[in-house]
Amino acid sequence: MKSIAIVLLNFNGIKLLKEFLNDLITNSPEADIILVDNNSNDNSVKWFKETHPNLQCIELTKNFGYAKGYNEGLKNLKYEYYGLLNTDVRVTKNWILPLIENFKINPDVAIIQPHILNQNKPNHFEYAGAAGGYIDKYGIPFCRGRIFNKIEEDEGQYDGIKEVFWASGACFLIRSKVFWRLGGFDNDFFAHQEEIDLCWRAHNLNYRALAIGSSKIYHIGGSTLPISPKKTYLNHRNSLIMIVKNVPNKNLYSILFFRLILDGFIGLLFFLRLKFSFTWAIIRAHYALFKMFKYLKTKNIDEIKRNDYYFVKNILKEYFLKRKRYFTDLNK
Numbered sequence: 304m305k306s307i308a309i310v311l312l313n314f315n316g317i318k319l320l321k322e323f324l325n326d327l328i329t330n331s332p333e334a335d336i337i338l339v340d341n342n343s344n345d346n347s348v349k350w351f352k353e354t355h356p357n358l359q360c361i362e363l364t365k366n367f368g369y370a371k372g373y374n375e376g377l378k379n380l381k382y383e384y385y386g387l388l389n390t391d392v393r394v395t396k397n398w399i400l401p402l403i404e405n406f407k408i409n410p411d412v413a414i415i416q417p418h419i420l421n422q423n424k425p426n427h428f429e430y431a432g433a434a435g436g437y438i439d440k441y442g443i444p445f446c447r448g449r450i451f452n453k454i455e456e457d458e459g460q461y462d463g464i465k466e467v468f469w470a471s472g473a474c475f476l477i478r479s480k481v482f483w484r485l486g487g488f489d490n491d492f493f494a495h496q497e498e499i500d501l502c503w504r505a506h507n508l509n510y511r512a513l514a515i516g517s518s519k520i521y522h523i524g525g526s527t528l529p530i531s532p533k534k535t536y537l538n539h540r541n542s543l544i545m546i547v548k549n550v551p552n553k554n555l556y557s558i559l560f561f562r563l564i565l566d567g568f569i570g571l572l573f574f575l576r577l578k579f580s581f582t583w584a585i586i587r588a589h590y591a592l593f594k595m596f597k598y599l600k601t602k603n604i605d606e607i608k609r610n611d612y613y614f615v616k617n618i619l620k621e622y623f624l625k626r627k628r629y630f631t632d633l634n635k
Contacts, residue, residue, distance in 0.1 A: 307403065307476070309334040309386040312372050317347035319390040319523075324355070326393055333399045334386060335359070339376030341366040368493035369472065377487070382479055389473045391523040393422055401517045402476050405464065413481040413510035414502055416470035417518035418448075420457055427456050429522040432471020434461035435514030436499065437614035440554075441561050442546045444469065444499060445618050447514070447630045453622075455629060462516035468612065470512050472498035473522045481510060489602075491544065491595070495537040500545045507549065507609050532584040539566055540588035547592070547599045551608040563589065565619075 309331055313320065320338075328336055337359045340348050351360055361376050377385055384406065386399070402415045419432040428434060433448030433455075447465070448455045475498065485504050488497045502512050543562060550558055566585050573581040592599075614633070621627045 304382075305333065305335050306383040307334040307386055307399065308337050308380050308382040308384075309388055309399075310337045310339055310373070310376060310380070311388055311390050312339050312341060312369060312376065313343060313347055313351075313390055314341040314366055314372075315343045315345040315347065316390040317343075317345050317350055320347055320351060323390065323393050324351075327388070328355075328358075330394050330396050331399055333403065335382070337361065337376075337380065339363065339372060341368070341372045367490075370488035370492045370494065370497040371490040374487040374490060377479075377482070380479075384476050385479050385482060386476045387472065387474070389522065391422075392474055393521040394474075395519055395521075398518045398520055399476075401515045405513055405515060406476070406478065409511070409513070411509070411511050412513050413505050414470045414475055414477045414512040416467075416475040416512075416514050417520050418457070418461065418514065418516050419471055419473055420519055420521050421454075422521040422523045425521060427454055429473070429524050430454060431473045431522060431524050434516065435465060435467030435512075436469040436471065436502075438468055438499065438503075438612065439618040440613040440616045441558050441565070442542055442550070443618050444496075445630075450618065450622055450628060450630060453628045457519075459516075460631065461514075464516070465514050467512050467514045468506065468614065469499040469502035470514070473524070474520055477501075481505060484508070489544075489548075492541045493537060495534065496541040496545060500541070500548065503545065503549045503612060504603065504606070506612060507603070507606050532580040535581050536584040536588050536591075538588075539569075539585050540591050543588065543592045544595065544599060547596065548602050549608055549612070551610050554610070 338351055339361045341363055342365045348362060363375055367375055398417055405415055406412060418434045419429045421427045421429040428448035430449055433446035436444055436446045438444050447461045485501060489500055546559055570582045570585040615621055621633060627633055
């Protein structure tokens, strides 16, 4: 039996499966390829079973989203490593080998991602993950190779092995024993930022995450959950949930206050641009947080919440006031 399962979570992704699955099979001989289907209605399961009858397909009873969908799909898979891969990703030859090698020589490393480039602009990093992710003190995410909407060209500047804070949900590998020690993804997230929360909880337990530049994949991005009021709602709500769960109590309320004010400013900008549904999405996100707050405070209650989680104190200040538009500028 192979030590790694590459697990694709699918929802109505027949077009993407037809485009990328064969390359995945060809370029991943070290792994078993498994499809977890979130109750699709586009015949993708029928197509998958007919064209790849030797591959395992796990059919879920409803669309559980990314977080619970993976939790349900992975719970009966007995592998040393899980590789979680979006269906809109093209992998390259030997992409798995550097990731597995680094697991073997770094027992405290629980999570590893390759560098993620843009399938439609192959010389540039892709927004969702780039060369590995970080957050600032207020939980705002950014990446090596991408800060806000400033996306860098990959010129080898981040090649090599680097410890990062979070790995992209588009593609990362995780030790299965760590995944389940963490309780898997938080089902409350449904989708969006659940991978950052998972990595944050791993960090609190003293596990490390790496990004490996010798492994590169190509991601379309936005195919599974395009920009919409729903995505805005999930983005803002889940970011706030993550803060409440993981920030040490002594800093929680000041950080949360800052984020609520920032969200209010973003909502105002949407309103002035006549994007009222997006403003309403942020209001709904705040309301959801207030409803869940007492319940959220009980999560991870027994865990140590480390204070060394952020790379810079305020990425907004660094980017907009100090004009540091590239990750390499942040260390200057």
